[in-house]
Amino acid sequence: MELRALKELLAGSGLFVYEKSADEAQNTCVVMVRNGLDKCLAVAGEKADLFEGKEEGGIKFCPLSNENAAALGVLFPYTKPASHKGHKFTMGFGDRLGLATAGHVRAIAGHDIYPVFAQQSIRELNLTHRTFADIIAAAAFNVFQEGYKGGYGADGDHLKTKEEIKYALGAGCTMVTLDCSEHIDQQAAAYPQEKIDVMYAELPEATRTHYEELYLNKELPIIGRLSADDLKRIVVVFHDAIEHATDCYHYIDEIRTVDVDFELSIDETLTITTPAEHFVIGNELHLAHIVPISVAPHFSGAFEKGIEYAGDLNAFARDFVVHQEIADFFGYKLSLHSGSDKFAVFSTVGKVTKGHVHVKTAGTSWLEAMRVVAEVNPDLYRHAHKFALEHRHEAEKYYHVSTDVTEIPNIDLQNDAYLPEYMTLAASRQTVHITYGLLLEQPWFREEFFRTMAEHEEDYYAALVRHLGKHVRILTAENGI
Numbered sequence: 001m002e003l004r005a006l007k008e009l010l011a012g013s014g015l016f017v018y019e020k021s022a023d024e025a026q027n028t029c030v031v032m033v034r035n036g037l038d039k040c041l042a043v044a045g046e047k048a049d050l051f052e053g054k055e056e057g058g059i060k061f062c063p064l065s066n067e068n069a070a071a072l073g074v075l076f077p078y079t080k081p082a083s084h085k086g087h088k089f090t091m092g093f094g095d096r097l098g099l100a101t102a103g104h105v106r107a108i109a110g111h112d113i114y115p116v117f118a119q120q121s122i123r124e125l126n127l128t129h130r131t132f133a134d135i136i137a138a139a140a141f142n143v144f145q146e147g148y149k150g151g152y153g154a155d156g157d158h159l160k161t162k163e164e165i166k167y168a169l170g171a172g173c174t175m176v177t178l179d180c181s182e183h184i185d186q187q188a189a190a191y192p193q194e195k196i197d198v199m200y201a202e203l204p205e206a207t208r209t210h211y212e213e214l215y216l217n218k219e220l221p222i223i224g225r226l227s228a229d230d231l232k233r234i235v236v237v238f239h240d241a242i243e244h245a246t247d248c249y250h251y252i253d254e255i256r257t258v259d260v261d262f263e264l265s266i267d268e269t270l271t272i273t274t275p276a277e278h279f280v281i282g283n284e285l286h287l288a289h290i291v292p293i294s295v296a297p298h299f300s301g302a303f304e305k306g307i308e309y310a311g312d313l314n315a316f317a318r319d320f321v322v323h324q325e326i327a328d329f330f331g332y333k334l335s336l337h338s339g340s341d342k343f344a345v346f347s348t349v350g351k352v353t354k355g356h357v358h359v360k361t362a363g364t365s366w367l368e369a370m371r372v373v374a375e376v377n378p379d380l381y382r383h384a385h386k387f388a389l390e391h392r393h394e395a396e397k398y399y400h401v402s403t404d405v406t407e408i409p410n411i412d413l414q415n416d417a418y419l420p421e422y423m424t425l426a427a428s429r430q431t432v433h434i435t436y437g438l439l440l441e442q443p444w445f446r447e448e449f450f451r452t453m454a455e456h457e458e459d460y461y462a463a464l465v466r467h468l469g470k471h472v473r474i475l476t477a478e479n480g481i
């Protein structure tokens with residue numbers, strides 16, 4: 001069947017047709033349609049058997065299941081995630097709801113950005129009871145709905161073990177962000193030198209000799225000379241993490257079936273990453289013939305979830321320039337995590353990296369969904385807002401936040417028109433930001449929330465275009481991206 005014929009059949013069906021989705025391959029036509037609030041694929045033609053669904057009047061109606069996402073990928077490879085190697089500006093758009101990617105597609109329109117639409121950490125998956133297969137399927141259906149053919153990546157974010165890597169790659173992730181924080185002695189930055197000396201002396205002689213020959217009594221690129229004390233501390237803090245990274249990298253190489261982008265993240269540490277630490281880590285990876293696509297140091301200042309950067313912007317810029325020099329020296333990109341809403345640093349990040357950078361966002365798309373709820377379903381927002389306030393302390397186990405809940409105006413004293421303002425106040429933003437998992441677990445919230453979002457999907461896309469579009473605009477200005 002031809003696409004035109006399928007559309008004609010659908011025209012009389014009373015179903016809403018997502019016009020941009022219509023596509024054909026291998027004598028098979030597929031269109032995304034909506035019946036009331038339920039979306040499905042309408043399939044007709046030779047390969048309809050690839051899909052699971054119900055036949056009605058010559059059209060097979062197929063639910064948005066993970067199996068049907070895989071079938072879609074067979075017909076239309078652009079709906080499957082792929083490596084972002086070779087792309088200059090790459091950006092992660094985590095979508096905890098499975099609803100946001102269509103808005104993200106529109107937010108990057110007109111920019112030369114390679115998006116990583118599927119991006120979740122194990123923590124996010126656990127809190128939302130989703131799997132990597134679920135998030136990749138959601139991204140695939142959104143991409144198809146929008147007729148977006150520019151390619152996208154899937155990031156297994158903050159993976160810590162080989163088991164987690166295996167899980168992510170098995171589900172189709174094309175990027176691994178390795179989080180080495182459990183192999184970093186988080187307290188060591190504060191240890192007295194005597195303690196560092198003892199710990200260093202306990203390392204195998206070959207390890208010590210390796211580091212001393214490479215880094216002592218030498219003028220090193222970018223960072224100059226390293227003192228023996230500094231080197232010992234770096235080795236004590238990071239040696240185990242470097243070994244873990246090397247080990248995991250080789251493991252990825254062994255089990256991967258497609259190209260995989262490898263990012264090393266050392267951002268979830270208690271102290272900021274010094275240039276000397278970054279240089280030694282970069283050099284050790286280089287000596288092990290590992291070229292990560294990106295490295296995420298812990299930059300100076302506070303990058304808290306869902307709110308603006310807090311800290312000394314000039315100190316950040318000075319620091320960032322040196323980290324960029326190190327990244328250039330070893331041939332990878334810097335990666336900025338918790339990039340949601342950090343408008344104060346975006347301009348510097350874009351300028352210093354010349355747009356050769358990876359930036360991750362996630363929670364801010366959930367907050368935009370809650371802004372829509374505040375606008376169109378005030379009763380649900382009020383209920384959710386109070387629940388979030390009551391349960392914030394539980395979510396604080398997973399997320400470090402510093403805003404003060406006593407600064408949040410009492411919602412019982414506000415009219416409905418004011419409610420969207422809660423999504424601009426830092427304290428209420430963070431409260432709603434970190435309690436997404438708890439909220440989405442409540443049946444009273446879940447059902448009405450998803451119904452509200454389905455009824456107002458265009459409002460959600462518009463909110464994402466405005467808000468993520470602002471991220472993109474400031475990050476890419478002047479770089480011709």
Ligand code: ZN
Nearest residue numbers: 265267337338
């Ligand atoms: Zn991170």
